[in-house]
Amino acid sequence: MTDTFPITIYHNPDCGTSRNALAMIEAAGYAPTVVDYRKTGWTRPLLDELFAAMGAKPRDLLREKGTPAAELGLLAEGVSDDAIVAAMVAHPILVNRPIVTTPKGTKLGRPSEVVLSLLDRQPDHFTKEDGEIVRL
Numbered sequence: 564m565t566d567t568f569p570i571t572i573y574h575n576p577d578c579g580t581s582r583n584a585l586a587m588i589e590a591a592g593y594a595p596t597v598v599d600y601r602k603t604g605w606t607r608p609l610l611d612e613l614f615a616a617m618g619a620k621p622r623d624l625l626r627e628k629g630t631p632a633a634e635l636g637l638l639a640e641g642v643s644d645d646a647i648v649a650a651m652v653a654h655p656i657l658v659n660r661p662i663v664t665t666p667k668g669t670k671l672g673r674p675s676e677v678v679l680s681l682l683d684r685q686p687d688h689f690t691k692e693d694g695e696i697v698r699l
Contacts, residue, residue, distance in 0.1 A: 568683055570595035572672075573613075573662040581661040583675035583691045588663070590686035591679075595663075604655050610648055613662055616669035621647040624671060626659040 570588060572595050575581045588595050614621060621644045625632060632638055635650050637657070651657045661672040665681040672678045676697055679685055689697040 568593070568666060570663065570665045570681075571598060572596070572664075572678075573598050573600045573658075573660060575599070575601060575656075575660045578660055579692055580673055580675050584661045584663060584672040584678045586692075587675060587678055587686060587689050587697070588682065590689050591682050591684050592686075593682070600655050600658065600660070605652050605658060607648055607652055610651060610658070613664070613669060616664065617662075617671065619671075620644060621651065624659045624662075625651075626657055630654065630656050632657055 570593050572581075572585055572588065574585055574597050576599060585595070585597065610621070614624070617623075622642075625637060625647055627633065627638060631654055632650075635654070636642065637647055637650055659671055659673065661678075663670060663672050663678045663681055667681045667683070670677050670681060675691070679699070685699050688699065691697060
């Protein structure tokens with residue numbers, strides 16, 4: 564991170580998409596603040612701030628795969644935003660990742676190339692973990 568262009572990535576190191584997004588940021592020459600949200604958890608105010616910055620609803624960032632979302636009844640129609648956010652605070656893995664915030668905005672980095680639109684400069688080239696070449 565630099566004082567002139569701070570970057571924060573809410574990261575899950577076990578997620579390939581999140582690792583690729585972080586690697587793209589670093590390949591562009593940035594040293595972002597990395598928040599392993601599974602360890603630090605979420606607060607309601609932080610989630611509300613991120614939702615507002617993205618113009619998103621809690622359901623838009625609810626991760627279903629590999630989470631207790633179904634068991635908690637969060638996938639049913641009519642589940643309130645408050646219930647989803649409360650579950651996200653209680654179970655941080657319910658928030659889809661990575662979320663990247665820079666002076667250019669805040670976005671969910673899915674696919675990982677989305678983060679490139681949030682940077683002031685781009686890496687010269689980038690190859691994902693799976694060998695896919697990202698065309699810049």
